[in-house]
Amino acid sequence: xxxxxxxxxxxxxxxxxxxxxxxxxxxxxxxxxxxxxxxxxxxxxxxxxxxxxxxxxxxxxxxxxxxxxxxxxxxxxxxxxxxxxxxxxxxxxxxxxxxxxxxxxxxxxxxxxx
Amino acid sequence: xxxxxxxxxxxxxxxxxxxxxxxxxxxxxxxxxxxxxxxxxxxxxxxxxxxxxxxxxxxxxxxxxxxxxxxxxxxxxxxxxxxxxxxxxxxxxxxxxxxxxxxxxxxxxxxxxxxx
Numbered sequence: 001x002x003x004x005x006x007x008x009x010x011x012x013x014x015x016x017x018x019x020x021x022x023x024x025x026x027x028x029x030x031x032x033x034x035x036x037x038x039x040x041x042x043x044x045x046x047x048x049x050x051x052x053x054x055x056x057x058x059x060x061x062x063x064x065x066x067x068x069x070x071x072x073x074x075x076x077x078x079x080x081x082x083x084x085x086x087x088x089x090x091x092x093x094x095x096x097x098x099x100x101x102x103x104x105x106x107x108x109x110x111x112x113x114x
Numbered sequence: 115x116x117x118x119x120x121x122x123x124x125x126x127x128x129x130x131x132x133x134x135x136x137x138x139x140x141x142x143x144x145x146x147x148x149x150x151x152x153x154x155x156x157x158x159x160x161x162x163x164x165x166x167x168x169x170x171x172x173x174x175x176x177x178x179x180x181x182x183x184x185x186x187x188x189x190x191x192x193x194x195x196x197x198x199x200x201x202x203x204x205x206x207x208x209x210x211x212x213x214x215x216x217x218x219x220x221x222x223x224x225x226x227x228x229x230x
Contacts, residue, residue: 033218042120042203042220043158056217058115091157102148103218105157 002026004106006092012112018080021109025073025094031055033103034067034077035091043091049075082113116141118206120221128229133194135224137204138186144206146216147180147187152223153200161202162189194228201225 005024013019025032030051035043046065047057052072060067064083069075079086089110093103117140127133137147145166150158164171164178164187171178175194180187187206191198207218 040223042118042205042222044220045218048217102160102163105159107157 004092004094004104006090006106006109008109009107010110010112012114013082015084015113016081018078019082019111020079021077021090021092021111023075023077023092023106025075025092026104029094029096029104030072031095031097031101032069032075033091033093033095034075035093037089037091037108039088046077079111082111084113087111087113116144116206116208116217116219118204118219118221120204120224122224123222124225124227126227126229127194129194129196131194133191133198133226133228135189135202135204135226136186137188137206137221138184139206139219140185141206141208142182142185143208144219145209146207147178148205148207148218149178149189150203150205150220151200152203158203191226194226196228196230199226199228 007022032049034046037043046060047067048055049069052069067077089108091108092106095101095103120137148163151161152158162176162178164180175192177190201223203223204221205218207216209216
């Protein structure tokens with residue numbers, strides 16, 4: 001089966017600019033996650049979708065970050081405006097359902113904010 | 115919210131030795147504990163997981179133990195090999211209020227180095 005796809009793989013922007021990341025989960029996976037992984041740290045959950053509904057976005061900085069999964073399949077994560085501290089790898093993951101089901105991670109998007 | 119502490123941050127062993135990585139969590143409602151391996155520049159991959167109704171689980175050279183009373187769980191790798199070198203992350207997860215999904219919190223990771 002095809003894995004989780006993400007694009008772009010790398011992005012360099014200046015602070016205060018905007019950026020968007022795209023994720024295509026494994027076909028049939030209802031649950032989709034966006035994580036932020038800062039160098040040397042574990043993934044931090046930003047937002048979790050179940051189909052096209054948000055399950056948890058308590059750690060999403062909503063003043064600058066937004067995410068959507070309109071048709072319950074693909075998802076986009078946007079940052080506007082970006083700050084230096086947003087430099088990280090943004091990982092998308094999906095799972096068939098939720099509890100007890102393995103999460104499959106995408107390759108990630110490495111964002112550098114200068 | 116949940117807080118997961120992971121130790122050590124770096125672990126260096128000789129090939130063939132055992133390696134143990136420990137995690138503690140704060141939220142007694144957490145009931146699912148996966149471990150992920152992340153090789154340099156690659157995505158995290160699940161290597162083993164354990165549910166709260168089980169105290170130990172083994173898969174070949176890898177085992178995980180869980181002590182719910184003490185709120186800690188550990189990863190044990192026996193007969194380590196150079197290809198085991200990677201960053202390992204623990205996570206603690208609990209079902210969200212409606213029971214439809216689970217919310218994972220990751221530890222900061224342990225860099226395991228296995229010397230040939």
